[in-house]
Structure formats: structure tokens, C-alpha cells
Amino acid sequence: MRPPPLLEVDGLTMRFGGLSAVSDLSFSAGQGEITAVIGPNGAGKTTLFNCITGFYRPQVGRLSLHHPDGAALRLERMADHVIARKARVARTFQNIRLFPKMSVLENLIVAQHRVLMAASVFSLAGLLGLGRYRRAERAAIDLARHWLDRTGLTAFADVEAGSLPYGHQRRLEIARAMCTRPLLLCLDEPAAGLNPRESGDLNHLLQGIRDEEKIGLLLIEHDMSVVMGISDRVVVLDHGSLIAEGSPAEVRGNPAVIRAYLGEPDEPAAVLGGEG
Numbered sequence: 001m002r003p004p005p006l007l008e009v010d011g012l013t014m015r016f017g018g019l020s021a022v023s024d025l026s027f028s029a030g031q032g033e034i035t036a037v038i039g040p041n042g043a044g045k046t047t048l049f050n051c052i053t054g055f056y057r058p059q060v061g062r063l064s065l066h067h068p069d070g071a072a073l074r075l076e077r078m079a080d081h082v083i084a085r086k087a088r089v090a091r092t093f094q095n096i097r098l099f100p101k102m103s104v105l106e107n108l109i110v111a112q113h114r115v116l117m118a119a120s121v122f123s124l125a126g127l128l129g130l131g132r133y134r135r136a137e138r139a140a141i142d143l144a145r146h147w148l149d150r151t152g153l154t155a156f157a158d159v160e161a162g163s164l165p166y167g168h169q170r171r172l173e174i175a176r177a178m179c180t181r182p183l184l185l186c187l188d189e190p191a192a193g194l195n196p197r198e199s200g201d202l203n204h205l206l207q208g209i210r211d212e213e214k215i216g217l218l219l220i221e222h223d224m225s226v227v228m229g230i231s232d233r234v235v236v237l238d239h240g241s242l243i244a245e246g247s248p249a250e251v252r253g254n255p256a257v258i259r260a261y262l263g264e265p266d267e268p269a270a271v272l273g274g275e276g
């Protein structure tokens with residue numbers, strides 16, 4: 001049985017001039033599930049992420065984020081900063097976007113600036129005088145330390161983020177996103193540029209986040225060992241439309257998926273291999 005939907009995408013269409021980058025797309029991503037969005041180049045994956053995170057406003061369709069208190073927030077009506085803060089959707093990027101000159105720890109504290117500023121009641125007096133701010137600061141440091149530990153970065157806490165090896169920077173991006181306490185974590189090609197060992201570590205980290213935090217993860221990924229190895233559901237796009245949806249095993253054997261990737265029905269293992 002599928003878990004309750006966390007994100008429901010309903011009839012989503014996003015056009016650029018005459019081009020439909022996403023076309024009448026519907027699917028759901030469950031709470032406590034890893035949902036992978038795959039498809040050939042130009043299929044509309046990044047456009048979908050940009051609609052979910054408020055960077056684009058779709059012309060048609062609904063994006064509903066179901067909160068544990070029963071509220072269904074309509075993301076397509078919200079600005080990006082409201083989606084991050086109120087709907088609690090966090091995102092990492094294909095091209096890593098850390099503060100490279102800040103330390104690893106500072107990156108994780110800055111991610112929590114909204115909570116800290118709220119605790120200061122947005123005033124200097126609040127910053128200087130209130131126990132409430134000091135408690136919030138303590139909690140922010142504890143949360144940062146927790147995610148440093150979970151991502152294996154504790155030893156690098158004081159190191160400049162930009163000087164970390166690539167695989168560590170990817171994990172730091174995930175730690176930073178988790179410091180915002182998201183309900184939905186959107187990961188844009190988290191395995192890009194990782195070697196097989198780092199990719200294995202990433203799988204382990206993402207499965208741990210799913211199982212322990214019970215949040216939803218939505219990932220765009222081209223590395224099929226990651227997609228087939230850790231996803232609970234796979235959504236396949238081609239030319240902006242949904243062509244398949246199901247478990248990794250169901251999707252891997254789907255003729256439409258094989259055609260979209262290979263242009264012919266032979267040799268699915270070449271592109272859609274992996275564990276699963």
C-alpha cells in the first residue's frame with residue numbers, strides 16, 4: 001500500500017512561448033518515500049523542480065503539499081521564499097551552491113537564519129538581550145552538529161566549504177537543506193560527479209534520511225545505480241509528458257521507457273541497469 005501523498009502534482013503545464021516544457025503532468029510523491037524523476041535530456045525534469053520550488057509559475061495545474069496538520073498548501077500560488085519557509089520544501093542544485101568562503105559550520109548556521117531572526121523578534125534588543133534568542137542559537141548549533149555528524153563532515157566543521165572535495169560539498173548541500181527542517185527535499189542530480197564509492201555513500205545517506213526523518217525525497221538523477229538502488233517510485237518524463245510511473249522494476253521493463261532512452265526496444269540494461 002502506498003503512503004499518504006506528500007506532494008500532489010495535478011495537470012501541471014509549463015510553457016515557454018510555443019514550447020511545452022511540462023505538459024499536463026500528474027503524479028504524487030509519498031511521505032517517507034524516495035521518488036525519482038528521470039527522463040532523457042530536455043524531458044522537463046528541471047522545469048518541474050522549478051515549478052515546485054516557485055522559480056517558475058506554471059500556466060496550468062495544481063501543486064499541493066500536504067502538511068502533517070492536514071493543511072494542503074498550494075505551491076503554484078506561492079513565492080519561492082514562502083515555499084521554502086511555510087511549505088517547508090528544500091532544494092539542492094545540480095551546480096553546487098554553497099557559500100564557498102564560509103566554513104562548513106557557518107553554512108549550516110546561515111541556513112537557519114530565518115529561525116534565528118524570528119527568535120530575535122527582528123530587533124537589536126532581541127539579539128542582545130533575550131534568552132529566547134540564545135536558546136534558538138543553541139538549538140541551531142545543535143542541529144548543525146547533528147547534520148555534520150550524519151553527513152560525516154564533523155572533522156571539516158571549520159574548513160572553508162569551497163575547499164572541500166566535491167563529494168563532501170554535495171553532502172554539505174544536503175546537510176544545509178536538512179537544517180531547514182524540510183518536509184520535502186528536492187535533490188537535483190545529487191550523484192553528478194561522484195565516484196562509485198561516494199555514490200554508494202550518498203545512497204546510504206538518502207535512505208537514512210527517508211527512514212529516520214520520514215520526509216519525502218524527490219530526486220532528479222541520471223545515475224541509474226542510484227535511481228534503481230534507492231527509489232521507492234520512479235516517474236518517467238519524455239518531452240514534458242509522463243510516460244511511465246511505478247516501482248524501479250516496473251519502470252525498467254517498460255517498453256515506452258526503453259524507447260525514450262534508446263530509441264529502440266533492445267538492450268535496456270545498457271541505460272536502465274542498476275540494483276533495484
Ligand SMILES: Nc1ncnc2c1ncn2[C@@H]1O[C@H](COP(=O)(O)OP(=O)(O)OP(=O)(O)O)[C@@H](O)[C@H]1O
Binds near residue numbers: 041042045
Ligand atoms: N527558461 C526557459 N526558457 C525557454 N525554454 C526553456 C526554459 N527552461 C527550460 N526550457 C526548455 O524546456 C525543455 C525542458 O527543459 P528542462 O531543463 O526542464 O529539461 P531536463 O529534463 O531537466 O533536461 P536535462 O536532463 O538536460 O537537465 C527544454 O526544451 C528546454 O530547452
